[in-house]
Amino acid sequence: MSVPKIVTKTSSSEITDEEWAQLSPQEQIELVELLESLVGGESLEQWINRSFPGELLPRHLYPIVDAIEQARVKPIRLCISYGPGHAKTTTLLRALIWWLFRSPKDLCFYVTYSAQAAHDKSRIARDYAIETGLPLKSDSKAIGHWLTEHGGGFYASGARGAIMGKRAPGLFVIDDPYKDELEARSAAINHQVIERFKASFTRLQGGSMLIQHTRWAENDLIGFVIKELGWDYINIPSICDELPDALGRRLDEVAWPEKYPYEICTVPCGHDGHLLEIRKNIGEHLFAALYQGRPRPLGTAVFHEPARYELSKFDWTGKRGVIVVDPAITAKTASDWSAILTLACEGYGSQTRMWITDAIRLQVEMPELVKRIRRLQLLRKLMVAVEAVAGFKGVPQTLRSMDPVEVVNGKQVHLGKLRVLDINPGTKDKFARAQPVAAAWNDGRVMVPNDAPWAEEMIERFQRFTGVGDKEDDEIDAAAHGFNLLYRAQKPEEKRMYDGGGL
Numbered sequence: 001m002s003v004p005k006i007v008t009k010t011s012s013s014e015i016t017d018e019e020w021a022q023l024s025p026q027e028q029i030e031l032v033e034l035l036e037s038l039v040g041g042e043s044l045e046q047w048i049n050r051s052f053p054g055e056l057l058p059r060h061l062y063p064i065v066d067a068i069e070q071a072r073v074k075p076i077r078l079c080i081s082y083g084p085g086h087a088k089t090t091t092l093l094r095a096l097i098w099w100l101f102r103s104p105k106d107l108c109f110y111v112t113y114s115a116q117a118a119h120d121k122s123r124i125a126r127d128y129a130i131e132t133g134l135p136l137k138s139d140s141k142a143i144g145h146w147l148t149e150h151g152g153g154f155y156a157s158g159a160r161g162a163i164m165g166k167r168a169p170g171l172f173v174i175d176d177p178y179k180d181e182l183e184a185r186s187a188a189i190n191h192q193v194i195e196r197f198k199a200s201f202t203r204l205q206g207g208s209m210l211i212q213h214t215r216w217a218e219n220d221l222i223g224f225v226i227k228e229l230g231w232d233y234i235n236i237p238s239i240c241d242e243l244p245d246a247l248g249r250r251l252d253e254v255a256w257p258e259k260y261p262y263e264i265c266t267v268p269c270g271h272d273g274h275l276l277e278i279r280k281n282i283g284e285h286l287f288a289a290l291y292q293g294r295p296r297p298l299g300t301a302v303f304h305e306p307a308r309y310e311l312s313k314f315d316w317t318g319k320r321g322v323i324v325v326d327p328a329i330t331a332k333t334a335s336d337w338s339a340i341l342t343l344a345c346e347g348y349g350s351q352t353r354m355w356i357t358d359a360i361r362l363q364v365e366m367p368e369l370v371k372r373i374r375r376l377q378l379l380r381k382l383m384v385a386v387e388a389v390a391g392f393k394g395v396p397q398t399l400r401s402m403d404p405v406e407v408v409n410g411k412q413v414h415l416g417k418l419r420v421l422d423i424n425p426g427t428k429d430k431f432a433r434a435q436p437v438a439a440a441w442n443d444g445r446v447m448v449p450n451d452a453p454w455a456e457e458m459i460e461r462f463q464r465f466t467g468v469g470d471k472e473d474d475e476i477d478a479a480a481h482g483f484n485l486l487y488r489a490q491k492p493e494e495k496r497m498y499d500g501g502g503l
Helices: 017-021 025-039 044-051 059-070 088-102 115-132 181-185 187-201 221-229 275-290 366-380 394-401 430-442 455-464 474-486
Strands: 005-007 012-014 077-081 107-112 145-147 153-158 171-175 208-212 232-235 307-309 320-326 338-346 353-362 384-387 405-408 411-414 420-423 446-449
Touching: 044 059, 044 088, 044 115, 059 077, 059 088, 059 208, 077 221, 088 107, 088 115, 088 153, 088 171, 088 208, 107 115, 115 145, 115 153, 171 187, 181 187, 181 430, 187 208, 187 221, 208 221, 275 430, 320 366, 320 474, 338 366, 338 474, 353 366, 353 430, 353 455, 353 474, 366 384, 384 474, 420 474, 430 446, 430 474, 446 455, 455 474
Parallel strands: 077 208, 077 232, 107 153, 107 171, 171 208, 307 446, 320 384, 353 446, 384 420
Antiparallel strands: 005 012, 145 153, 320 338, 338 353, 405 411
16 A cells, blocks of 8 residues: 555645554554545545536636645645635635535534625525535525535624634635725724634634635734734735745736736727726725735825826816815814815726816815805806715805805806705725725826916825825815716716816
8 A cells, every 4th residue: 555645736745654654554544544535536626627617717716725625634724815806705615515525524614794795605605515416404494504414514604793602623714704995994893803703713623714805904804813823824916926926927927817817908808807907996005905915004105296287278178077175174273274176087987087177275264165166166167066074064055055146247147056066975084085086196197287386285295195194185085076076987878967067
């Protein structure tokens, strides 16, 4: 009987002749039978390719497959990260079914950002089990918890929910514990996710745990685990940017060219996305975190040097525009400034370009601010968009309620017809809100005039912006609101009321 060898895609281990000789014949037979039950038969890749022939396992997912096959031999503690949309969740769900084929008495866990999402994935996993012929208990109909005929099974839970006393002798997967950037950047939610992870870890009963999620911030769950616990970490950047690479790629080679090539296709295609276009639209900060797995620390500069243009030669023809106001709470402190930006925009998607044509930054009380806004709207004939939350709600309300008559070029004008749009910034913080306009700014698609007296100081304030405790972020907030308002992914079928630069 030959010395057994355990082989995976990226590594192998072999029992030495000396170790083998120390075993009795019966122990050798038992060892071979045990290894056969653990790693013999179909590999995970073979099983996936046979069971789902229309969706062969792509190369960039080999590290997940290798890790799970290693977990058949010894418990693993591993963090792994991929960019969004790279089929990692599908692979993990199928791997859990493969595991239950091999060890139908094991209870495996799947945890994601919410109980509803976990139940949705559990339903998909159960469909995979039925489709591939895994024997299930006839009365196992619960969405989030179903069993095999041998007593093992699949248990799904939200990342902030309770495991309720269950033990995990099999595979424990934490997959995308954050729904979005807002959750990942929320100190309260991040604390809940980490505390739930700690509680979940105590449920391992000789099993393995794999944490997989798109990176958002340095202190997210993966960041905590690799820093505080020293777990192994495999990062698969969407674009290879350093060597050696876990996939053996060359520099600048993408992870999944069949679905996410780098260059933007010039003809209709079946790709799920183009990394160059994504990079342009979300900016370097988010791209580095989400797609490269390398979140940058908050507090670093967001805006680089902008593109420039001649304001004296600017032409509004064919452009959409808006006047955006970021009002100050009060005019009594040095840090409270109101900003009024006039913005012009053309193009769609990653070709969107925006011009800052006016920038007014002033410290005045609310009545005077309203007068300034009215006068500028009469001059530019554009919609006015005002941040309208908390104490700012009175600004657009006041603008709408006023209907004075002024003489403009010898004609009486009723100012109550002023078009006003309330801007609700939602739950995103200033840093997250600024990312789309920062991406366009750094890509040379936000133009600042080189012949306006206010331009240089404004650029300096943009370049000092970090998203963390900035005292002069009024213009950045206004530009972010304006860009998000004017941005179009594609050309709309109907003309918007603030298109064309006029009433």
